Amino acid sequence: MKTILTTLAIAVLPTLAFAQTAEIETAAGPVTVPVSPESVVTFDLAALDTLTALGVSVAGVPKIAPPAYLADVIDGLPTVGTLFEPDFEALAVMAPDFIIAGGRSQAQVEPLSQIAPTIDMTISGDNLLADAKARISAYGTAFDREDASAALLADLDNAIAAARTAVDGKGDALIVLTNGGKVSAYGDDSRFGWLHTSLGLPEAFPELNAETHGEAISFEFIADVDPDWIFVVDRGAAIGQDGEAAAVTLDNPLVAGTAAGKAGHIVYLDSARLYLVGGGYQSMMGTIDEVVAAFAAD
Template identity: 30%
Template sequence: MRKPTPLRLAPAAAVAAALVLTACGGSGTDDAASTIVRSTTNVAGAGVLGNDRDTENVCGPTAPVDTDGVAGSVRKVVHAAGETEVPADPQRIVVLDTDKLDTVCALGLQDRLVGAAVTGAVGAQPEYLGATIAGVEPVGTVQEPNFEKIAALQPDLILGSEFRTPEAYERLSAIAPTTFTEKVGLTWKDNLVLDGTALGRGASARQVLDEYETAAVETGKSLNSSETQASVVRFMPGVIRIYGPDSFSGQVLADAGVQRPTFQRLEGAQDRRFAEISEETLPNAEGDVIYVSFYGDEARGQGVDVMNGDLWQGLGAVKDRRVFTVDDEIWMTGIGVIAANGILDDLEASLNGYAN
């Protein structure tokens, strides 16, 4: 991951060669490329990205507290549900959405987390954020937080989402000072800054966002990304989705200058985050390169069945070995700056070999 220290992966050409060798059962030499060979696996003919991702040092150092906007021991934060006085430097934090978990980690406040809601399909804290986050107490799901558990943890700050639980604000704010962001995904950058402000570290949140945006531009230039149309496909239980420009992963691709296939631009659509397709319309998943994720084990099983089918196998990107499976927690549910940098790492490891 790029936070706190940038991670430079092997050049994409080496990864592409590694995927071919893995598929053929070949072995490599003791160089960087051969390390990729040993760590790369295969899912229905697709290469797997992120097996060598660093999760031990992913959270940032503790960011300094903002000195502005503080009145005594509190600061006022304007948010989607109103205006709230929160601790100037919160010590016991509960988060109720995955983007907030990512933000707390990025700002180095992971040791202050006492509880975090989980996604229903996974039922655990996201692995990409490492062992410290994995040990955080679950407090229900992002759709159904457990109020009793939250109260028992005695938080001094709760970060929630109007999109996920619009009816829960009064009950949560009766437990502890609570701030809500309005939307999910589309406004992830604004959410990062707002949550960072509630955590007393708005300036640092803006800094890590600036660093990400600079890295995205530099990554895109180094990969000649404007010459590639990337497809993003997600298998969910009983559903196949392609993700458009307003999705979290779609925004990261755009920040890196990666182009999108015509259908996946969702031009004229009311919702440009994603669209559902069927097995019969799998050609809409075509791209110069295809990134695939699975939302939970059930979706993985269904997705592998589809990927082994004739329609999927007939796609040009599949025939040319230009398909990669990626971590759903990073590409879809992370929705934060650490996850965004993880997508950039995946682009570095895969895109360059297919831009020519």
């Protein structure tokens, strides 16, 4: 089967007779790519998010329950496998000019390159804002949308500046993720750490370890840390998984007794936006708006 797929892939490889190419930054370093490819497939939701903001349409996406704000974009598009397992036969038939992978699909960059030029646009958790900005700029170059990408970057900078003003002097925060009845916390060097480092939100407990799924914590830990604010990401809700909701998990006397609990400063963020599409332009802008709204309502 592998031989058949490889043969089929090679048979439909695009001729790469593009009028123009450009060098862009990727997670793997500088790469020369075709400018304004006509048929683009993305396995990276952050890429889909930012490309949509730039007015770029795609021809194929992974099968996934998307965040609400991307539902209309994905609706009706051909699916080409999952985030982790591409459908190589469907891709070979589609014969895209260009493929974007990254994050959960990062391991598939090499095999996808057998179908079409493929780039790794992974956004690292410990450097999310810088990577997100680099991706916006790179997509602007690759899709001849440089003016649009510059406008997005300016809007993002303005939103971050407004958020820093909004949170200044309002206390510290603990970012927690719930997964069923389990709870973990995230520090400033984690995938959600940009809320601290970019928005100027002080950490309630600076000694947290950076882990993919956070550092496992107890309700007693939350009570001892006693944060002024608690920002909550509900993993189950983000991925459409049945189970105990975050609000139920955190509804207990230990959490309620914290400064955040007493002041009504427990903020349930749009989890699908933050968990599935981290680093996408629209995702970041939406999360920033949520943070600003929470502090403005205080």
